[in-house]
Amino acid sequence: MQSSLLRFIEILRSHALPVSPAETLDAAAAMEVVGYSDRNTLRNALALTLAKSDREEHTFFYCFDQFFDQQAADFSTETEDATSEAGDAGGEASEAAAYDGPDAAGNGAGQAAAGGSASDAAELAAAADSSPSLQQLLDGELLPALLENERGTLSTAMRRAGQDAGLSKIRLFTQKGQYTRRILDSLGENLIRDAVIELERADSAAIDTLRRYRDVLREQVRDFVEQQYLMNAEGHNSAFMEDILSKTRLSNIDRRHRDRVQEQVRRMARRLASRHSARRRPVKRGQLNMGKTLRGGMAHDGILFKTHWRSRKRDKAQLLALCDVSGSVAAYASFLLMFLYSLQDVLPRTRSFAFSSHLGEISDLFRDEPLERAIELANWRYGGATDYGSSFRDFSQLALDDINRNTSVIILGDARNNRGNPELEIMQSIYQRSKQVIWLNPESRRAWGTGDSEMLRYQTACHYCAPCSNLQQLERVVDQLLKSLR
Structure with a gap:
């Protein structure tokens, strides 16, 4: 969770929400106090430590929902995979006893799907006798996870491959194909390609089955990269676009960007207002106002507890x-x-x-x-x-x-x-x-x-x-x- 918090703070900063190192430590301390079990409590605790205005709070809630919803989805799939193995034997017996009536057709469809994956595994195992690459795949973790649809295992593997590939640095939509290829190579998709080539040479009937699972893997990785792109690149793309608009001739800015530019002007104005706001300081130098000082000391038997200074009146600009x-x-x-x-x-x-x-x-x-x-x-x-x-x-x-x-x-x-x-x-x-x-x-x-x-x-x-x-x-x-x- 600490690493997740650091990744979340990176995303906040990419969305123009400033988070200092001290605020990061406060957020980590808040997470230790409130724990991770209650999502709303965690959300409100982090908001109190990281958001300092209504605008920043709006940005925080948007990023929190985007980031932690995906984290929760990955965690739930891992939990489902872990508990499904323990409940397979008892679950199958209870389902068979419970669904004897009109819902038997739906249960039959589920059993057919399970039987389909089992038959696919048997078909690939038979074809592995003539394909060393396919046998290597079956002995590994990737292909068995695809055959059994172990979403948690696949999600964890994709996250690790994404970290190794530096997926958090994705900024442009043209990079999606590049990172997809890196993650597929890290997962071992090259072994699937080698096995497909061997099955083609042997004219094996299992080639269509292996291609189908290869396509499933590619689709899941593409979806994962798309989610990460939307989450990581949005703030950076917005900052990149604002930098371009700030250097573009105002007469060339298209009408569809006018609202964005107006908001940028307001943000610049707030920054300048904060920089040049008046700072009131008591006057402690200049010419002593003797008359006012003596009159103020009359209430204290002439002791001059408080001095008054003459201030120059400045005409308003x-x-x-x-x-x-x-x-x-x-x-x-x-x-x-x-x-x-x-x-x-x-x-x-x-x-x-x-x-x-x-x-x-x-x-x-x-x-x-x-x-x-x-x-x-x-x-x-x-x-x-x-x-x-x-x-x-x-x-x-x-x-x-x-x-x-x-x-x-x-x-x-x-x-x-x-x-x-x-x-x-x-x-x-x-x-x-x-x-x-x-x-x-x-x-x-x-x-x-x-x-x-x-x-x-x-x-x-x-x-x-x-x-x-x-x-x-x-x-x-x-x-x-x-x-x-x-």
């Missing part, structure tokens, strides 16, 4: 986000807004603006509507052909006077202005008034300034410009933004 929602960059704007509004516990007061040919504030949409619905309405209201000059003129009327030295402005767009007036003077005014201006461009740096791109001119009025076309780059930029706003 604000963030203004301007997002181009025209057709070419709408996808990027959607994910940036999703990122920013998933960080409301960490970010300062945020005002959002959407633009294409004209600009408008959409902060109220995020207050009144769910996040996805607000982004959809913003795209619908302000989408269209791009005119940065007109949009900047609208912005100067709406919010230019609100910008001060505590304001950070983040602009997302490709700076392609369709040969219009770029209104560079307004951008320079934003630059002079604000704490920082950050421009995120979905295009690579090589495309800046080509065609109708005004990016090189706008770059002169920005504190920081960077290409931002995928989630990985977006997370890096937002991380730097949060550091600067501390």
